[in-house]
Amino acid sequence: MKALFVNASPRKNWNTFKMLESAMKGAGDSGAETKLIHLYDYNFKGCVSCFACKLKNAKTQGLCAYRDDLRPVLEEALNSDIVVIGSPIYFSYPTGMMRSFLERFIFPIMSYSFGPDGKRLSAIDRKIYSAVIYTMNCPEDLAAKIHYPEYLEPNANAMQTVLGYCETLCAYNTYQFANYDRYEANMFDEKKKAEHREKVFPEDLKKAYELGARLVAKAKAHE
Ligand SMILES: Cc1cc2nc3c(=O)[nH]c(=O)nc-3n(C[C@H](O)[C@H](O)[C@H](O)COP(=O)(O)O)c2cc1C
Known part of the structure; x- marks a missing residue:
């Protein structure tokens, strides 16, 4: 996997x-073969709207046809279970x-057509978890107040619709600078930020660990 x-x-x-x-x-x-890539290492654009992936009898089979640095990454993503x-x-x-990565990754998988059973077609016949x-x-309470969940929901919705499964996890109130003293940023209380980093960020990391394990369990069970 x-x-x-x-x-x-x-x-x-x-x-x-x-x-x-x-x-x-x-x-x-949990047994997955894992790999991490840094998107900023790649020179690429978002979708250029060539519609090669939407041609009748398209040969792309879910892979973006545009050839640049990102293509091998997209190929790996398409061949991944998670x-x-x-x-x-x-x-x-x-x-x-x-956003540019998402456009290139999920648009070629997504179909504009319905099958004979009325269900939306897809370039893949399995879920990508x-x-x-x-x-x-931003702290969590402020994020809710200024509507971040509503701004972020469309990304997960698109991934859920096209890939078949998507979860969202947020880490709030992150520690932003290596040394707050060096920066013009008196709106932040460095002590409170450091306290959050010591006490809450490890819990966020634990949630991330559990998320990774859960995705593998779901992929194994084809849930
Ligand atoms: C250009 C820029 C814009 C940012 N805008 C926001 C924002 O609108 N809301 C927010 O909560 N944090 C914002 N941040 C802070 C980052 O989201 C936050 O520090 C994040 O954890 C950085 O991730 P990293 O440590 O992996 O670089 C911004 C940071 C940068 C550099």
Whole structure:
């Protein structure tokens, strides 16, 4: 069983990566063959609307036809049983890199046609067990108040619809800088941030670990 973890944060060893790493450990400990890639290492665009994947008798079979750095990653994602994407929140939304990846990954799988049984067709005849992990500066109560769940829901909905399964996990109130003293940022209370990092972030990492393990269990059971 293959599980791919996609880091859509430009930072390679920070909050989003750590959540993904923990989910990857959970999946690995449950028997999956795991791999993590950093999206910012790849030079790629979002969907260019060529519609090669929507042609009658399309040869793409769920794989984006556009050839650039991302194509091998998309091929790996399509051949995986589990795909987990991690992204920081930038101005209330996932990063542009995550959105560009998603466009290229799920649009070719999605069909605009219904089959004879009235069900939506798909380029794949199995589920890809997917999840999105978000990390954000915002505390959980404020995130709810300023409608982050509503902004983020469409991403998971699209993945659920096209891939057949999707979960969302959020880590709030993340520690943003290596040294707060060096930055112009007096709206944050560094002590409270550090306390959250010590007490709550390990719980978030545990949730990520459990998410990885749960995805493997679900994929094994074809739930
Ligand atoms: C350009 C930019 C925009 C951001 N916008 C938001 C935001 O709208 N809401 C929020 O809660 N955090 C925001 N953040 C903070 C990050 O989401 C947060 O620090 C995240 O955990 C960073 O992930 P990383 O540690 O993996 O880089 C922003 C950070 C950057 C660099």
